[in-house]
Ligand SMILES: CC(=O)CC(=O)SCCNC(=O)CCNC(=O)[C@H](O)C(C)(C)COP(=O)(O)OP(=O)(O)OC[C@H]1O[C@@H](n2cnc3c(N)ncnc32)[C@H](O)[C@@H]1OP(=O)(O)O
């Protein structure tokens with residue numbers, strides 16, 4: 001299905017990004033797995049064979065991303081799809097009235113830095129390479145897929161930083177799509193609900209159970225492969241552009 005397609009997946013050594021890399025390779029694509037050097041990205045790439053390579057990347061670093069794009073060129077010669085999955089979660093109230101302690105600004109800044117600025121950083125550098133592709137019959141050169149969260153719309157108590165970072169990703173989706181329409185590069189964002197990944201497993205099991213029960217149908221955490229299926233569908237469908245798609249079993253998170 002994706003023979004010849006080259007994708008760069010950030011956060012590709014874990015959770016949603018890993019499932020995406022696995023599905024793309026299974027469908028005949030080639031994948032550059034970008035993740036922090038401290039992760040198991042190298043092992044993930046090895047397990048996928050010669051159609052995958054690991055690039056150690058902090059998405060907030062211009063140098064790291066440029067190096068990853070060079071690895072992409074050297075190994076596969078082109079780039080067709082960028083899938084941004086790298087992200088961090090944080091949970092803290094804006095003010096702890098018992099301890100008279102305000103939200104730690106470093107946590108707020110780091111969450112925005114990775115989730116929003118990191119996503120933009122990779123996009124602004126990677127689309128130069130995607131833009132070098134010859135357009136297909138439809139005029140398309142490639143696609144950028146971002147990962148926001150339903151917390152962009154219905155963030156819970158403690159999610160001010162996380163929700164702001166993800167709302168930023170939602171907010172830049174349409175202007176980015178408009179920016180690159182002439183080049184035939186689409187931009188689509190997925191806003192996942194609750195998926196069973198290492199990020200979600202940081203929450204205590206009772207919290208997971210209660211969140212699961214709040215999903216109308218299917219009343220469970222999503223499988224990372226179900227996220228990957230939507231990535232596949234977005235790559236395949238040229239009419240999807242400039243939009244954020246909720247993938248959440250109709251969940252609307254409670255406070
Ligand atoms: C990953 C995805 O993309 C998908 C998702 O979003 S999944 C959903 C994830 N959801 C979350 O992560 C939720 C995040 N929120 C939390 O974990 C918690 O609300 C929290 C840790 C931020 C706060 O929890 P908390 O129980 O209030 O703890 P803490 O802040 O230490 O407060 C301790 C006490 O001060 C009180 N308090 C603190 N700040 C308060 C405030 N602003 N107003 C009222 N009371 C407050 C608390 O009620 C609590 O009082 P008691 O001990 O008397 O009950």
Ligand SMILES: NC(=O)C1=CN([C@@H]2O[C@H](COP(=O)(O)OP(=O)(O)OC[C@H]3O[C@@H](n4cnc5c(N)ncnc54)[C@H](O)[C@@H]3O)[C@@H](O)[C@H]2O)C=CC1
Nearest residue numbers: 011014015016036058059086087149192194195197198199
């Ligand atoms: N699991 C869920 O229920 C949901 C997840 N999301 C979002 O989906 C994305 C993927 O999350 P999961 O797979 O669940 O989490 P995860 O924790 O399993 O994977 C996130 C990956 O991002 C990488 N990463 C973090 N900071 C980075 C940085 N500065 N540079 C490069 N890589 C970095 C981590 O090393 C990790 O491999 C995140 O953006 C998350 O916010 C959104 C909604 C729900």
